[in-house]
Amino acid sequence: MAPMPVPDLLETDRLVLRPRRAEHAATYRLLWTERDPRVPEHRRIDAHGRPTVADVAARLGDEPGLLAVHRRDTDEVVGYCGLTGWGSPPPDEPELVFELLRAAQGRGYATEAGQAVVAWARESGCSRLRATVWDWNVASRRVLAKLGFRETGDVVARSAAGCSLLTVRDL
Numbered sequence: 001m002a003p004m005p006v007p008d009l010l011e012t013d014r015l016v017l018r019p020r021r022a023e024h025a026a027t028y029r030l031l032w033t034e035r036d037p038r039v040p041e042h043r044r045i046d047a048h049g050r051p052t053v054a055d056v057a058a059r060l061g062d063e064p065g066l067l068a069v070h071r072r073d074t075d076e077v078v079g080y081c082g083l084t085g086w087g088s089p090p091p092d093e094p095e096l097v098f099e100l101l102r103a104a105q106g107r108g109y110a111t112e113a114g115q116a117v118v119a120w121a122r123e124s125g126c127s128r129l130r131a132t133v134w135d136w137n138v139a140s141r142r143v144l145a146k147l148g149f150r151e152t153g154d155v156v157a158r159s160a161a162g163c164s165l166l167t168v169r170d171l
């Protein structure tokens, strides 16, 4: 499969998705501070306050397939949604990820952004997407179900708090 270009713009009724920019790094770090304590430690702010906003800004280029989710009405960035594992050669089955600020949750934004990313993947020639989700993460499991992902029964990681489940969606 040819490398899939990252879109400059994905649009939905209420959202606009664009490549992430360093000027919004403080928002992405806020997501780190809001993470559930059951999320593994390497994805939470450490005792030294790392990653800092500057650290987050410096790493944005590592995952070009993750797009900023902007509210269309205010242009405010409320999180990100996209495909990980970007690069050359691209993975056959990219992984869908999404994370929203708490203040923006509960309005259907994750599902709406996810639908746009699933359509992008399909139009780019992907035949299947993966997503992993902690068993305790009821909201995310519900979003994945609404997006048409099915749970495979495979556990890809375990922690003291639970299991990370593999889900897939044929495109």
Ligand SMILES: CC(C)(COP(=O)(O)OP(=O)(O)OC[C@H]1O[C@@H](n2cnc3c(N)ncnc32)[C@H](O)[C@@H]1OP(=O)(O)O)[C@@H](O)C(=O)NCCC(=O)NCCS
Pocket (backbone or CB within 6 Å): 098, 099, 100, 101, 104, 105, 106, 107, 108, 109, 110, 111, 112, 132, 133, 134, 137, 138, 139, 140, 142, 143
């Ligand atoms: C998961 C997350 C992205 C959902 O965002 P969102 O915009 O609120 O999601 P949506 O509104 O599109 O859908 C959420 C669904 O979960 C349901 N839900 C939310 N919390 C729930 C709970 N505690 N119990 C049961 N259902 C719940 C909602 O009712 C909704 O389903 P419905 O449309 O059938 O009513 C958001 O909670 C988040 O960013 N969480 C932290 C990061 C994360 O977990 N990322 C995903 C990693 S796999």
